[in-house]
Amino acid sequence: MQKEYKTITEISGPLVFAEVDEPVGYNEIVEIETPDGQIRRGQVLETTSDHVAIQVFEGTGGIDRKSSVRFLGETMKMKLTEDLLGRVLDGSGQPIDGGPEIEPDKREDIVGEAINPYSREYPAEFIQTGVSAIDGMNTLVRGQKLPIFSSSGQPHNDLALQIARQATVPEEEKEGGESEFAVIFGAMGITAEEANEFMDDFERTGALERSVVFMNLADDPATERTLTPRLALTTAEYLAFEKGYHVLTILTDMTNYCEALREIGAAREEVPGRRGYPGYMYTDLAQLYERAGRIKGQDGSITQIPILTMPSDDITHPIPDLTGYITEGQIIIDPDLNSQGIKPPINVLPSLSRLMDDGIGEGLTRADHADVSDQLYAAYAEGEDLRDLVNIVGREALSERDNKYLDFADRFEAEFVQQGFTTDRDIEETLEIGWDLLSMLPKEELNRIDEDLIEEHYREDESVEVEA
Amino acid sequence: MSQGQTSDVREDGVIESVSGPVVTADLDARMNDVVYVGSEGLMGEVIEIEGDVTTIQVYEETSGVSSGEPVETTGQPLTVDLGPGMLDSIYDGVQRPLQVLEEKMNSAFLDRGVDAPGIDLDELWEFTPEVAEGDTVEPGDIVGTVPETRTIDHKVMVPPDYEGGEVVEAESGNFTVDETVVELDNGEEITMHQEWPVRQQRPASEKQTPTEPLVSGQRILDGLFPIAKGGTAAIPGPFGSGKTVTQHQLAKWADADIVVYVGCGERGNEMTEVIEDFPDLEDPTTGNPLMDRTTLIANTSNMPVAARESSVYTGITIAEYFRDMGYNVALMADSTSRWAEAMREISSRLEEMPGEEGYPAYLAARLAEFYERAGYFENVNGTEGSVSVIGAVSPPGGDFSEPVTQNTLRIVKTFWALDADLAERRHFPAINWTESYSLYRDQLDPWFEENVESDWSEQRQWAIDTLDEEAELQEIVQLVGKDALPEDQQLTLEVARYLREAWLQQNAFHDVDTYCSPEKTYRILGAIKTFNDEAFDALDAGVPVEEITDIESLPRLNRIGVQEDYNEFVDELEEDIASELREMY
């Protein structure tokens, strides 16, 4: 029998302080019962021999000094079973789909333990997303954490859904293997409308059957958002490393998660770090993002696609900044491209996939992949630079060479990046479009590409054509 | 939950409070002593003593730990185990071997409360004495060797805190690290195992001025911004600009005898990459696997933050130990910002008065102390050895004006400034050549002139001047376009473009280009200079600039980097350039 305390001394924002006379564990789960019988769950943030600080997940509204506090003697756990697939849960892991209670196969601590770096396997299996800007130039591999950096009002959800629908591992498909992903979807503070967008798509495509959905919506308690991704990732680890699934985890919107951290930090009167976010936010985010990967000797994997909206579209803001420092690259959504109607509006220049090099090439994608990608980058960057100059001096003042690069940049956006949210291109098609574009440039300009590959793929007639 | 568990932690004191990695206890202990916290015996270190409250930073996750649980003090500061078996190993921030932890925990996930010595205490090593009965030895002296790996002979030394004396017995044979191999007349027994407190620099006789470069095999570093053996360097840059790749390149190709690579608060997969790649990569000097000369310390971003703080000290202590044997050691720390942030996090939990951007006021002092442990030394035993330190810095938002970058730049002598713009256009390594510097340049020139070519520094100066001129011209081009420039300036721009593309750029992922010897660095630059000289002659003779830059052989400049047999390739190319241009007038 757990002891009940009616010793609340202070309630401040999401925090409750109470006196205790028995030892209480750090991070221990707490139940607070309000006088009208409502139960709120929380977690111990600080413990001493005579008092504790509790962070309440479901909001402190309605809690008063007379509320009772029970310490459950354990840290927060997630109920795990393969039957979670197909289920919709709220942000703290309770079913909201009208389905049966969860009969757990096991319960796991949601904080999760760090993967021993010695036990990891380096991710190297090419995931074909069917999106050229990703597959061709920022290749995703199984076990990678690759976030989408976006801003409000941009079609990042369409892109995430496109990836979830189209992602396959061609290598395994060739061998007749199962290459579909189980999808874990963790929503933090998104609007009901956005949530519907996801749910409709999951239902329409039948993806729901192999998905577990965690929904914390905009009007749900903010502190609960610190739980949601941990519940989602604990489920992902169970499915991946105990049941052998390849799991694709989509977490959106990490910005709302970070706001919740900031709120808790402020309530604790901590010394804030940059722009008011807690100094430990890097570590906190790392404890989420690093829960992606592959493990030696295990079949399953966790691939993470977190989505965040950059406040004022500023990539140096702490949320995208700390994220970029932890994740293995980033896909950047560009409002300018979006307003030009490019779908998906991915700006490849600041985008990056750090795990690309080991996932592509002969036997994986194609021998020319790395070189083509490098050359496309260099050429597009050059064309982009020239656009500024053109505005000042006009096209006529530029050399023939410069004009070719300008044309290249335009066609790159219109033909390579632009494809729509429903077109699924295989890697062959992506690379062929790449060669179509590179062949606009004189052969000698292709200094990033091996000469033999140029001989094999360069289209001799193309460069003459565009000169007019 | 640890409550009510039986435990073998001795109760020297009890826990009073727990807040993340910081625990306070009613405990009588000394500053910096290692303690075991709670019934699970989590490892920690005393970091503050105030009245009867002792504050401890805990190197493991503290979930579930509560007040009232026991605390045991070891009475010893945080030390590392030094001896054969460190090379080809991977440790966490407090030198627990990760491979052993995997076996002990029987899991891919890091459980807590498990400890293991830094070196295998049961393994037998073949010891050959280098002293004989009757010899007198002093602290630090080498008494024998052990073939630790194919590449490295481990020198067994008299520990620095011994008195020394006359050898009464020196045995050759196979021993475990704790068995006595040499005995002295005063009763001191020398084993292959030393322990050393990580926060204390190992003694040396004298710090000397470094005169030899740490050759990195990276053109822009060796060619423009060299670091010395025993030197210090910082690589600051925003995410994705190439800090880690540069550090990995140095770990792979630098001509150090020993490499200590500290992954401090960064990605797990980056460490895995090293573990998977290094055994298959050949050390360019010995032909043996790179892992044979490498020790890895991996305290990744999701591992406990206090052990992140200690990881750089663990690393540099191991580096100093190999230095004492007379080796040139290179230590890479990726990233020192995470170490500084760990300090900040602990400091804020201690409610210390925050300095700039919340960092503790002692940030600058800690950084300086750390880099001060680098250097080219005459060791106590008379050998010479060096520790070079290369620290990555991760400034928030890529803004170099922040405290960690600024305080680091005040100390280090080489600055490799990474540039997000260059990285975006895939100009790698994205090291900005106008912002970076090396204060070792002059003192290393004699070495390059003697070992590579006598006009090394002249040729380099030409490259610097050309790149400077390009930077100025680019500003004009931004306003009027290239065609508006006079022909000689257009030609300079073209030459500079080749300097950037054929010389400064280097693809870390290309089998050949990844490593470039100083000789090759010199020859590529020479080829571009040949073009420059021939081209200006042609221009003077009235050949239009478009025709000069349109010659057929020219794009081959960009292909020298990927040539294994570059000498012949460059000879031929220089001839072709000259003849093509001379034919025009």
Ligand SMILES: Nc1ncnc2c1ncn2[C@@H]1O[C@H](COP(=O)(O)OP(=O)(O)O)[C@@H](O)[C@H]1O
């Ligand atoms: N010398 C190089 N050659 C080729 N690619 C590089 C080089 N340096 C960096 N890169 C590219 O840049 C990416 C980011 O580099 P990384 O060192 O991980 O950045 P940081 O550590 O600064 O975040 C790498 O994944 C790689 O694609």
Ligand SMILES: [Mg+2]
């Ligand atoms: Mg890095």
